[in-house]
Amino acid sequence: MVVASVAAVLLAGGGGAYWAATAANGDGGGSGGAAAGGGGSAPPPLALDERADVPPAAPDGPPQGIAVGEPDPHGGKIVHRVSGTLPQGPGRAEVRRAVGTVTAAEVTRLAKALGLAGTPRAEGTSWTVGSDKDGSGPLLRVDRQAPGTWTFARYGSGGTDDCRRGASVCSSGRTAPDGSGSPVSESAARAAATPVLKAAGLDDAALDSRQVMGSARVVNADPVVDGLPTYGWSTGVQVGPDGDVVGGSGHLKGLEKGDSYPVISAGEALKQLNGSSSRTGRGSGVGGCAEPVPLEGDLKSPGVRCGTRTGAEPSTTTVTIDKAVFGLSMQHVAGEPALVPSWLFSVRSAAGGAGTTLARVAVDPAYLAKAKDAPATPPGGTGGASGSSRQIQSYSADGQNLSVTFWGGVCSTYAASAAEDGKTVRVTVAESKQEGKKVCVMMAQELNRTVTLDAPLGDRAVIDAASGARVPSA
Template sequence: MNTERPETEARDEQEAARSGRRRPRAVILSVAAAVLLVGGGGAYVAASDAPSGRTTPAAADSSAPPPLAVDDLSDPYGAHYTASGALPKGPGSAPVYGAGAGVREEQVVRLARALGVSGTPVAEGYGWRIGGKDGSGPSLQVNRDAPGSWTFSRYAPGTDDCGKGPLCAPGPVGPTGAPVSVAAAEKAAAPVLRAAGLDGARTDASQVMGKQRVVTADPVVSGLPTTGWATGLTISRQGEVVGGHGLLSTPVKGASYPVLDAERTLALMNAAPKGDHRMGPGGCPGPARFATRLEGPCQSASPASGATVAVDKAVFGLAAHPVAGRPTLVPSWLFGTRGSGTVSYPAIDPRYLASSSASPTAAPEHPVKITGYMAAGRNLTVGFYGGLCADYTATARESADRVTVTVTEHRQEGRICPLIAKEFTRTVRLKAPVDGRTVAGADGARIPQAKPGALRPSSSS
């Protein structure tokens, strides 16, 4: 290798030394988030003279960031992961993003209009509700506190089979009654995603549930892909948005932290205590992209505990984790595996992580909106939407003409949990059959009766 410098470069160096100036050192840092194929040569370029697999940030802050208290750093996947080739280096540092401010009323109205829900937001518990008066018709519920989780249902439980009426007119469906096409589903979802501030999100419409298609949108934050912060919209075979869930708060940039490269992060994930195999940030891989479809299982089975799984893709991005009990997007590596979906682990240098308990702690109780009920003798089953990291109990108070049912949410903080809603049921045993009595929720609103078989028990209380 020829190590001699050109004569002009040597003269420039000498002149810079005499004048007291130094030539600027070029540091090329790619900030675009893209899929990096292992062994494919693609990588972030950064000064890499730091030890232990770390890369040196192009510009270091004069003060160290505060310790980051990630509530759970166990590995929720349970397998041992090995790279099938060289892993990318990544940037030298990256910021966390908090849940931001609470949701404003005008945001709720804008989303409701895009969903076709009319009315004025009504304060209800910890948020707002539009529509769904007396439990019937389209209903949008939004939590006021950040990250502003919301759920939408066009029909009360058991009433979405579309038997008659103008909403059941033939739509863009296949000749055999197949789900709506991908293009039609994405077209139906687009106005809702715009209203939710997700214009630039990565979308995936490959998931099918029966006769419905799900459009999932993962926001891109400062050029980085995210996981665990998804919005999901269910599109009927008539091309109509019939259900949805998501987050309305805009993530806010926080402190920047030194981060590890993909190889060191993978080693930390393998060395971490194994969790209880709950669903963590991740999901199912789709063609040409990392997906985070958390509404259902991947087509392939999850790896057995202790199994060895090959990693063949790595993306530097942001994954949702609770930090001191609050949802936060944490700089992480997202690893694409062969047959086991996408897994992720925080890339923060461990020296900047604060000690925290890996065990969930009980949080205050919250009332839950009930969407429908079914009565069979003295058994009363109620349906409602709730999060995946909470427990729910149901109680009933009876009088001569009314049965008042209360469902209480018992949240568990400190868990790695997808921020989505799921329909649950709980059954309570009454002193006497309903027998014509009004069934109402804790707020006094009448609960609609669901069609037989519509409420599938998820567990008993």
Template sequence: MSTEDTPPAAGGENSSDDTPETTARRRRSPLIAASVAAAVLLAGGGAAYWASSASGGGESGAGARPEGGPPPLALDGHAQETGSHNGIAPGEPDPRGAGYRAAAKLPEGPASAPVHQPRGEVSQEAVARLAKALDLPGKVRSDGDSWKVGGLTRDARSPVLEVAKGGSGAWTYSQYGTPGGTGCAETAPKGGGSGSQASGPGCPGGDTSAQNDSSTKDAVSPEKAKQAAQPVLEALGQNNAELDASGLSGAVRTVSANPVIGGLPTYGWQSDIRIGSDGQVVGGSGQLARPVKGDTYPVQSAEKTLERLNAAHRGANSGIGGCATAEPQKKQGTDATSVEPCAGNAAARKPVDVTGAVFGLSAQYVDGRQALVPSWLYKVQRTGGGTVTHPAVDPKYVKNGDGGAPSGPAQPPSSGKPSEPSGKAGAMGLESYEVSADGKSLKLHFWGGVCSTYSATAEQTGKSVKAEVIGKDKKPNQICVKMAKQFTQTVPLEKPLAGRDVIDASTGKEVPAAK
């Protein structure tokens, strides 16, 4: 990636918008420092996301609308950024801890660029087109905040497509149905977080890789995988997206598609389509809504934005210190991640070199709603490579959003960790049970992640057995690529079950007997 190039116009298939202005930027003098309270590092798709939040509020300073300019951008978690370097030269290492250092000249970029955001609800017709591309029969039906196709069998193991009606239109498809039963909904929750997690207990977040653990030698070629994914990409309006088919999990090859919108590359808005060894689509996830061009905002250079990113990082050193605490997704093309865990104190860590930057759009939250915001996409030099993004909108035009979304960018739906019920932390939703042949123990079946260990307990009365399975990370605070699989835990019975109900203690619901 050249450090001087701006991204080529690629005829945004999701928008007919013009490309941003590319006139030369006038150098801006540094703004007065405003305090940055915290930074959050989220990992996803082989990259690190940085986001900052500021103390205070109001419309003075950052977020105050300059006369004649666009309305303040309610960018959640980025209020009152100023880019103050506090006496540290832009791009140079911070003596207070690791940060990012420009190892090459960074581009100026355009003077302004528009925000893109989905509007309205995803139509039933759009869902039907996607279902047809997936070769999924059945009518589109409404299910609360989602559209659904398929998944009507009693055991919920038939192919199912689910699409959120609002927001980005987050969609998930599994050829193997919904692991965990019909109570496992896989739509992306408001606020994003670390991927598309299910809202029901015991859901593995749509990862179908656990269904096929055969050798990678059985996987189709990248070219065939891309060809198999084309009908789905066309239904999504992303047939001209940048494709990467290097991801492998057993014999399942993942085609990752990053759409080009308004002539700019995107980050965090990708679709992942998983192709089985027979060349058929076995799973997928992404965004069905098509972002629409909104207000245009002045943007800052790659150097100035990097300065603000480091300011956010300095504010974090009193807390998490830039360590990767969120569960990262797999880096495309490998079974590892590009984010390294932190070791030692902040002063002992070396800054990460930034070797290039491209101007584009990154997925963020604007007043609680997902949007694509003008950003710099930095190429960083570390093990496995990677990309770091930060919004480029001039802080004078940014105010703190109150939409309730977390500080940080929106995450694309992808393989995530199994969700937990709303009760006790770490409790896993129970899918079914069976009694041992001698009648002295109860086998509890559930879906969980390979990065955790599990223990089971049971409270036994004359009318019921209340069972619970608790999961704990094997290695807390360390990177682990989670993959869902079915587990079984056994608890002893004080006396034969003899018709007593088995209750999931974490949800209070009855657990069905295994068939």
């Protein structure tokens, strides 16, 4: 592991928390080194699939129905206030990516930690271990392609495998938990999860075992990469009331350094955060202004127009940030998940409970580019070009059936088709306007369409034909 590029120290005192960070080169941030492996050359633009100026997560709190950190569609303003002093950060930092494929040996190591015997079986795009009879036993499934997303369930949905010869009814003393019993202690849950986390390469992860799901306690592990905390790349291990691991999910493939990018300061990230959360005019928020829609054939203008003042002024909500630290957050880059340099803001809960985290991409905006598969207009909006270029959000495959998810309007119909070769499957989503519609509500909805392929997807990449970008799996 490379020496951490940022060292953070928490100093308690006064009215809040003070975080100090020192760059590894000793300049306290601002000046940048050479791009990783690039001999000082400028890194390529970082193509984020989503806008970097919109917080990917938002905590709870007022105004009612609007998450703190998210813009108020009615024109409210969110102001993020820092309790204490913002830290400095490094001059630049690397993107981390999971590359390659998961080997059978890596799956075997994880399966052994989960108490599963047997050899990993290759099934389409996944490795599987266990539950090869009636579906009642434990099952581990791992995606073969990086980042090696894995899921584990101790109890299946079938009957049992404990059948004596000649018995008319199969029975077993081991059945799925019914939610009864009390969750184990946090220390017991961590002890049970430790072998699994070690097999997944998470020896040094930051652990949180406060979450309880019924009778199971969940140990959530966020990896620490070269000394940097992460957000959005968690592994969760569920421990039942008997102390056994009953479920879990995470990523098995390790992360590798990518290109190095200049990064902005915490103060600049906070300024952008407040800028994206401010909406001062009526109708300028999410979804614009709602107006009465005339019945078909009745094209009279409504009596009240958008922008009509009602005397009510937009509200302002103040959100307190207790801590800021430089780290990495999960973002999609050109259709693939990656950990991107980010400022992680810990936000105080309005209800007095556990706080939440706002992750803000820290890459200098000059090095950010719009991903090829990013829509030119918001979901449900109208573009200037003729025809429809619809972004495919994700896909799932089951044998020869390929299901794609995308955003579409309520007044159109959609059909999906695919063109296949040995390495890729290019999917096209065609939009047809419904005839006779003179007035249509501008509302988007998430849609799914299924295409029957000539052969199972296997290791082939799914490509959005409209944009040429690779589509991530669901």
